Amino acid sequence: MWKRFRSNIGAMVGVVLLVAVIFIAIFAPLIFANTPWQMVQRPFLAPFAMESLPLGTDTLGRDVAAQLAYGARVSLLVGLVSTLVALLIGVPLGALAGFYGGYVDEGAMRFTEFFQTIPNFALAIVLVAIFEPTLASITLAIAIVSWPPVARLVRAEVMSVRKREFVDAATLAGLSKPRILVRQVLPNTVSPIIVMASLMVATAILLESSLSFLGLGDPNAMSWGYMIGAARTVIRSAWWLSFFPGIAIVITVLALNLIGEGLNDALNPHLSRKGKA
Amino acid sequence: MKHLKATTFLIAAALAAPLAAQEAGGRLDIVVQPEPPSLMLGLVQNGPTQLVAGDIYEGLLRYGTDLQPQPLLAKSWEISDDGLTYTFTLNEGVKWHDGEDFTAEDVVFSADVFLRETHARLRASLAYVESITAPDDTTVVFQLKEPFGPFISVFETGTMPIVPKHIYEGTDFANNEMNATPIGTGPFKFEAWEKGSYIHLVKNEDYYVDGLPYLDEVYYRVIPDAAARAVAFETGEVDVLPGGSVENWDVPRLTEMDNVCSTGSGWEFFAPHAWMWLNNREGPTSDVRFRQAVMYAMDRDFQRDVVWNGFGNVATGPVSSKTNFYSDDVTIYDHNPEKAEELLAEMGYDGEEVRLLPLPYGETWQRWAEAIRQNLSEVGINVSIDSTDVAGWNEKTSQWDYDMAFTYLYQYGDPALGVSRNYTADRIQKGSPWNNVEGYDNPELDEKWFAAATMISPEERQAAYNEIQQEIVDDVPVAWLLELEFPTIYRCDIKDLVTTGIGVNDGPRNAWIEQ
Numbered sequence: 001m002w003k004r005f006r007s008n009i010g011a012m013v014g015v016v017l018l019v020a021v022i023f024i025a026i027f028a029p030l031i032f033a034n035t036p037w038q039m040v041q042r043p044f045l046a047p048f049a050m051e052s053l054p055l056g057t058d059t060l061g062r063d064v065a066a067q068l069a070y071g072a073r074v075s076l077l078v079g080l081v082s083t084l085v086a087l088l089i090g091v092p093l094g095a096l097a098g099f100y101g102g103y104v105d106e107g108a109m110r111f112t113e114f115f116q117t118i119p120n121f122a123l124a125i126v127l128v129a130i131f132e133p134t135l136a137s138i139t140l141a142i143a144i145v146s147w148p149p150v151a152r153l154v155r156a157e158v159m160s161v162r163k164r165e166f167v168d169a170a171t172l173a174g175l176s177k178p179r180i181l182v183r184q185v186l187p188n189t190v191s192p193i194i195v196m197a198s199l200m201v202a203t204a205i206l207l208e209s210s211l212s213f214l215g216l217g218d219p220n221a222m223s224w225g226y227m228i229g230a231a232r233t234v235i236r237s238a239w240w241l242s243f244f245p246g247i248a249i250v251i252t253v254l255a256l257n258l259i260g261e262g263l264n265d266a267l268n269p270h271l272s273r274k275g276k277a
Numbered sequence: 278m279k280h281l282k283a284t285t286f287l288i289a290a291a292l293a294a295p296l297a298a299q300e301a302g303g304r305l306d307i308v309v310q311p312e313p314p315s316l317m318l319g320l321v322q323n324g325p326t327q328l329v330a331g332d333i334y335e336g337l338l339r340y341g342t343d344l345q346p347q348p349l350l351a352k353s354w355e356i357s358d359d360g361l362t363y364t365f366t367l368n369e370g371v372k373w374h375d376g377e378d379f380t381a382e383d384v385v386f387s388a389d390v391f392l393r394e395t396h397a398r399l400r401a402s403l404a405y406v407e408s409i410t411a412p413d414d415t416t417v418v419f420q421l422k423e424p425f426g427p428f429i430s431v432f433e434t435g436t437m438p439i440v441p442k443h444i445y446e447g448t449d450f451a452n453n454e455m456n457a458t459p460i461g462t463g464p465f466k467f468e469a470w471e472k473g474s475y476i477h478l479v480k481n482e483d484y485y486v487d488g489l490p491y492l493d494e495v496y497y498r499v500i501p502d503a504a505a506r507a508v509a510f511e512t513g514e515v516d517v518l519p520g521g522s523v524e525n526w527d528v529p530r531l532t533e534m535d536n537v538c539s540t541g542s543g544w545e546f547f548a549p550h551a552w553m554w555l556n557n558r559e560g561p562t563s564d565v566r567f568r569q570a571v572m573y574a575m576d577r578d579f580q581r582d583v584v585w586n587g588f589g590n591v592a593t594g595p596v597s598s599k600t601n602f603y604s605d606d607v608t609i610y611d612h613n614p615e616k617a618e619e620l621l622a623e624m625g626y627d628g629e630e631v632r633l634l635p636l637p638y639g640e641t642w643q644r645w646a647e648a649i650r651q652n653l654s655e656v657g658i659n660v661s662i663d664s665t666d667v668a669g670w671n672e673k674t675s676q677w678d679y680d681m682a683f684t685y686l687y688q689y690g691d692p693a694l695g696v697s698r699n700y701t702a703d704r705i706q707k708g709s710p711w712n713n714v715e716g717y718d719n720p721e722l723d724e725k726w727f728a729a730a731t732m733i734s735p736e737e738r739q740a741a742y743n744e745i746q747q748e749i750v751d752d753v754p755v756a757w758l759l760e761l762e763f764p765t766i767y768r769c770d771i772k773d774l775v776t777t778g779i780g781v782n783d784g785p786r787n788a789w790i791e792q
Contacts, residue, residue: 037647037651037654038651039579039651059583059644060583060584060647060648132663132664215643218664219635219663220661220662233504233524233527237526237530
């Protein structure tokens with residue numbers, strides 16, 4: 001599997017980019033002497049005008065490069081944690097629905113559809129507005145709007161797996177139903193979940209950026225969406241303030257998508273596109 | 278300051294110049310933001326309403342940029358030596374926009390009946406009034422119970438707009454159907470209001486001052502987005518951007534254009550004064566040393582130069598330098614982080630988190646909060662910014678649920694009208710974000726505020742207010758930030774647009790366009 005993944009150039013590019021972003025995020029305090037909120041130079045300093053401030057300064061004279069690095073922390077943290085929470089809700093619900101069928105399935109799926117009928121972004125805005133924007137509430141809001149597809153995917157997978165012969169064999173061997181679900185069925189649904197999760201992280205990062213752009217970010221956490229939102233009013237006089245965080249979002253989301261794609265090809269060789277296997 | 282004085286001088290020169298230069302005719306497009314809820318100035322007195330309705334309605338007096346009273350509906354006035362009797366002589370031949378004669382009875386009705394019911398701010402001043410009478414058609418007499426120093430400052434159009442008695446007497450004021458088509462005595466008449474788009478006013482041909490107004494018509498344009506307003510000005514769609522209608526960052530770009538002028542004048546009567554409420558009741562902010570440390574920790578010159586693009590002045594205390602009875606003989610809080618750290622160490626501040634509530638009025642205010650949080654964190658104060666919307670801000674400040682909260686308020690020309698309300702203990706009342714929200718309770722100083730309000734001689738009042746300012750600045754009940762300045766941006770061929778302390782609000786009366 002690793003061999004197949006490694007041979008996928010796109011996926012490897014994604015990994016390199018993502019590792020770079022993670023590296024910058026972790027070591028931000030070591031790389032940059034300035035905190036992202038510190039006013040260090042005159043405002044609106046253009047990029048490359050000063051060696052110590054390669055990406056220039058923002059409306060208050062804060063170091064844009066440092067803001068980008070610290071912004072990576074927020075984006076990655078929110079992306080990972082919210083995806084994890086979404087999985088914790090979606091996987092058990094989907095598994096129960098798919099495995100037991102009947103009323104359990106009906107109930108779980110109607111509940112899922114209830115969330116699916118509300119547009120994701122609108123629901124996230126409402127949730128954040130109600131709870132007041134903090135990193136925790138934003139992460140939770142993103143998780144709440146992103147679990148339904150997980151539940152549906154896991155349900156479909158579990159439904160197909162539970163009809164396989166090894167499940168019948170396990171039943172004949174006298175294993176209890178919950179045990180079969182956890183030990184036999186779920187492990188066989190992991191690969192599509194992993195693929196989906198990697199793409200969900202990307203979506204979560206975009207969602208967080210959109211919320212911050214609209215002013216619904218945590219006012220005490222520097223994030224890429226916040227940077228773009230704050231730069232929106234000066235876009236004509238200071239292009240770099242929205243350009244660099246925009247590029248950062250593109251790179252990170254692209255990297256995650258490439259990885260997701262690579263994982264998909266590597267984990268499901270039979271489904272992969274022609275010429276790639 | 279230099280710039281301001283130069284402007285004032287130019288205005289004075291323009292006023293002194295012979296009238297022959299003015300040219301009649303033309304149309305003015307002015308941005309109004311946000312759209313006013315109503316144009317009935319006697320009922321609604323928020324900023325946009327004052328801007329538009331200031332051309333339709335008039336008060337007895339207007340005030341220059343030096344806050345000295347000038348004639349408007351009243352052509353002359355007299356104050357008795359005991360400070361108790363104010364006698365106004367009204368202009369003759371004044372007509373309402375519907376053709377009825379304007380008389381002293383309208384003034385008595387407006388002040389004594391209509392505005393007493395509808396205008397909370399004026400009502401507080403009218404509490405000093407014993408009687409309002411009209412001995413004849415052109416004379417009005419206000420008889421006071423006790424002297425009230427700032428009384429001569431309450432006759433401005435937005436403070437005491439004169440409304441027509443023949444339309445409102447005996448009706449339900451708030452639901453009178455004529456509120457939709459306001460009738461005043463002003464230089465412009467209401468013509469049409471296309472909701473969400475524009476308000477159209479036309480010249481009042483029967484205006485009682487010969488030759489005025491010069492303009493044929495004025496359009497107030499409603500454009501909800503700040504960036505779109507800037508574009509509308511660039512493309513020539515609008516001619517005037519009143520203070521606050523574009524983001525500060527856009528101001529230099531717009532004023533650098535050809536044939537574009539700007540002025541910070543025209544806000545002297547309001548003198549918007551910005552500060553942070555510091556909760557005097559609990560937490561670190563209840564310690565005077567902490568509050569002083571906040572003052573020393575902030576770099577307010579930076580705030581003025583960077584956050585406000587150089588507009589405004591650093592505030593020295595509760596009274597704006599534009600307001601009467603200002604004194605700069607007070608403790609000056611420079612940017613002095615070492616001093617702030619000393620004070621914090623002395624009080625034993627333990628790093629307890631302090632919440633900061635920004636004013637939800639756009640990017641400038643958010644950046645301002647971030648700059649202050651950074652300043653404070655540099656001396657070791659642990660600040661976190663709360664996020665909020667307008668309703669949330671109102672709720673939190675009026676229910677005292679904050680540690681530090683941004684605000685700015687108008688001063689209306691006199692400390693007794695727009696300053697003491699934020700510092701005397703009788704104004705500590707939950708439910709309003711405009712009173713003594715910080716909970717500052719200093720009975721000794723309260724006595725001085727009350728005494729200063731009822732003194733007659735301006736010299737005595739000045740001395741009293743000097744003393745008050747000196748004492749209160751040492752206590753730092755709130756963290757004073759800046760005297761805000763909202764530049765008015767307009768095309769240079771528009772002349773005499775801002776000539777008074779309320780600026781564009783009554784600007785079109787004298788404005789004219791050079792052809």
